[in-house]
Amino acid sequence: MSTGARPRSFVDLFSGCGGLSLGLMKAGWRGVFAVEQSPDAFKTLKHNLIEIGDHNADEPHFDWPGWLEVRPFEIKEFVQAYRRRLRSLRGEIQLVAGGPPCQGFSFAGRRTGNDPRNELFRYHLQVVDLVRSDLVLMENVQAIDTAFGASKQREKKCRGRPRKSYAKRIRETLEEHGYAVQQHVLKAADFGVPQFRPRYFTLGIRRDLWRGEELPDLLGLLFKIREGFLLARGLPVDRPVTVFEAISDLSTTGKQLVECKDEDSPSGFKEIVYQGPESAYQKLMHENMDGRPLNSLRLVNHRPETVRRFQEILNTCRKGVQLSDEDRVRLGIRKTAITPLAPDQPSHTLTTLPDDLLHYAEPRIHTVREHARLQSFPDWFEFRGTYTTGGDRRAKECPRYTQVGNAVPPLLAEIVGEALLDILDGLVMRRSSRSARGDRGRITSQCRGSKNGE
Numbered sequence: 001m002s003t004g005a006r007p008r009s010f011v012d013l014f015s016g017c018g019g020l021s022l023g024l025m026k027a028g029w030r031g032v033f034a035v036e037q038s039p040d041a042f043k044t045l046k047h048n049l050i051e052i053g054d055h056n057a058d059e060p061h062f063d064w065p066g067w068l069e070v071r072p073f074e075i076k077e078f079v080q081a082y083r084r085r086l087r088s089l090r091g092e093i094q095l096v097a098g099g100p101p102c103q104g105f106s107f108a109g110r111r112t113g114n115d116p117r118n119e120l121f122r123y124h125l126q127v128v129d130l131v132r133s134d135l136v137l138m139e140n141v142q143a144i145d146t147a148f149g150a151s152k153q154r155e156k157k158c159r160g161r162p163r164k165s166y167a168k169r170i171r172e173t174l175e176e177h178g179y180a181v182q183q184h185v186l187k188a189a190d191f192g193v194p195q196f197r198p199r200y201f202t203l204g205i206r207r208d209l210w211r212g213e214e215l216p217d218l219l220g221l222l223f224k225i226r227e228g229f230l231l232a233r234g235l236p237v238d239r240p241v242t243v244f245e246a247i248s249d250l251s252t253t254g255k256q257l258v259e260c261k262d263e264d265s266p267s268g269f270k271e272i273v274y275q276g277p278e279s280a281y282q283k284l285m286h287e288n289m290d291g292r293p294l295n296s297l298r299l300v301n302h303r304p305e306t307v308r309r310f311q312e313i314l315n316t317c318r319k320g321v322q323l324s325d326e327d328r329v330r331l332g333i334r335k336t337a338i339t340p341l342a343p344d345q346p347s348h349t350l351t352t353l354p355d356d357l358l359h360y361a362e363p364r365i366h367t368v369r370e371h372a373r374l375q376s377f378p379d380w381f382e383f384r385g386t387y388t389t390g391g392d393r394r395a396k397e398c399p400r401y402t403q404v405g406n407a408v409p410p411l412l413a414e415i416v417g418e419a420l421l422d423i424l425d426g427l428v429m430r431r432s433s434r435s436a437r438g439d440r441g442r443i444t445s446q447c448r449g450s451k452n453g454e
Contacts, residue, residue: 008424011035011131013075013098013124017044017383017403019375020097020139023413025049025060028421032093033064035073038398040385041406042072048381055295055380058288075123079130086130093131094424098124099139099408121166125173128204134427135420136174136204139408140167142185144200170202179204184219186412191226192235193376193409194246194281195347201416209427216426221419229415234280243360244343245279247370252299252362260298264385271297271367286379295382296368296400300354309333310363313340319360320345347374352405354388368400375404376411 008029012021015034025031031049036042047053049061050070064070067085079086100121121138128136145167164172171181181204188197203218230237252272260269274294277286302310309331317327320342328334335355339348343360350357354365366374368383383404389397398406 008095008421009093010095010097011093011127013096013127014100014120015041015045015098016406016408017041018049019377019407019410020099020413021045021049021062022060022377022381023408023410023415024095024097024417024420026410026414027417029095029417031060031062032089033062033068035075035078035098037072037074039072040398041403043384044382044400044403046070047384055292055382059380075120079123079126083130086127089131091132093133095135095137095420096124096128096131096133097137097139100124121170122173125170125177128174128179129177132206134206134209134424136179136202137416137420138170138202140200140202142198142200145183167200167202174202174204178207180207180210180215181205182215182218186219186222186416188376188409188412189240189346191222191415192230192233192241192281192411193346193374194241194243195350195374195376195409197349197409197412199408199412203420205423205427216423218416218419218423221422222415225415225418225422229418233284235284240346241281242344243341243347243374245281246285246347246373247366248343249274249276249278249282250297250367250370250373251359257299261293262296262298265298265387269298269301271299282373284378285373285376289379292380294369294379296372296387298387299367300365302364307363310358313338313358314361314363319343320348322348350374350405352402354401368404371401371404375407376409377404377407378410381410 009032010021010024010029011032012018012024012034015021015036016038017036018034021031021034034045034049036045048056048059050064052061068082124138145165147163147165147168167183171183174181181202183200183202185198186201188195188199201218205215227237235241250272255272255275257270258273259267260271262271274297277283312331313323313327317323317340319340322337322339323331323333328336328338337351337353337356338358339356340358341347341360348357350371354371357366358364359366359370368387369379372381372383383400385403386397386399388401389399
């Protein structure tokens with residue numbers, strides 16, 4: 001981790017339940033506030049990263065300002081209500097980070113150019129404009145760099161000009177406002193997360209703070225510090241962390257089952273009695289628990305026919321590979337995306353749908369805690385709200401599985417945070433150097449003036 005008494009404050013927009021914020025704060029950044037519109041996700045964020053309780057007393061949390069209500073905010077409402085406050089923060093916020101909603105871009109969902117959420121990145125850029133942060137970080141799905149198709153009428157209007165992806169629009173807007181921009185696809189599995197999860201990161205660096213030299217390359221810097229980062233956490237350097245290493249201690253095999261104790265869960269569900277971590281990754285995730293019970297261990301109550309079908313998948317289908325059309329026909333499965341995980345590989349990318357992935361050895365889907373492990377959320381991080389939702393409520397609610405699936409893996413966010421601190425160090429050094437040169441120039445000029453006046 002970088003050290004030194006220098007400003008290093010950030011705000012997190014579209015924060016979700018707090019995966020990106022947690023990683024940045026673990027890296028040494030000071031969290032000022034976060035903006036999230038979902039009451040469910042904000043409840044989890046507030047419980048873990050704003051309020052202090054027995055579970056997080058020794059963990060980082062936001063230094064929340066007194067002028068901002070501690071509640072969910074829709075981003076447009078927030079910017080309109082606090083425009084003056086945001087402008088007054090110039091010089092105090094070094095990083096504006098966040099992940100604008102990705103559902104309209106993702107190939108895993110109903111990708112559509114008409115989704116109004118696609119335009120929410122503009123409010124992120126408005127906040128950047130207001131606070132004039134040194135750095136800007138935006139995370140999204142890879143498909144944000146793929147242009148949407150257009151209607152024939154639109155094609156005639158474009159007259160052969162190539163359509164722009166939203167990633168390119170973001171780049172161009174940041175460049176217009178004085179930022180040098182780089183965009184990279186980062187794979188979470190490269191940095192200790194037991195999940196492939198490729199994600200598209202945009203980094204903007206204020207051009208006036210880094211003049212005359214080549215800008216630092218985020219991807220190159222990440223791989224430069226990668227080995228030390230992983231070794232310091234007891235994680236392998238020459239291979240990714242596997243599913244087995246991530247969640248084998250959470251299996252039901254050989255465990256006592258008891259009634260689920262979660263206050264947000266109705267009766268009739270079971271959970272395991274946790275016996276302790278086994279692998280290096282599990283021990284890392286279990287740090288600072290001090291014997292406290294794990295949150296979100298509730299097992300799903302599958303119907304007997306579902307259990308039989310899942311068992312047949314485990315017995316007859318390749319693990320780590322999405323079911324083929326032939327397999328789905330043979331098994332009578334209509335769902336198009338279902339993958340039994342392989343224990344000796346990282347997980348496929350988690351989505352917001354818990355039944356996209358099957359446990360590698362047991363005929364069931366994962367618990368929320370198992371999904372959290374695959375996302376690198378530490379065991380002390382407790383989720384709040386309902387576990388699942390459906391029907392019309394899906395557009396309004398953000399249950400626990402969705403909170404986890406939408407999050408930036410905290411371990412990935414942590415190493416990105418360390419790299420950004422190194423970049424910030426460079427900005428501060430150059431700023432100090434320019435200031436020193438300016439002082440020397442003024443002193444020289446004054447001396448010359450004195451001699452001329454003698």
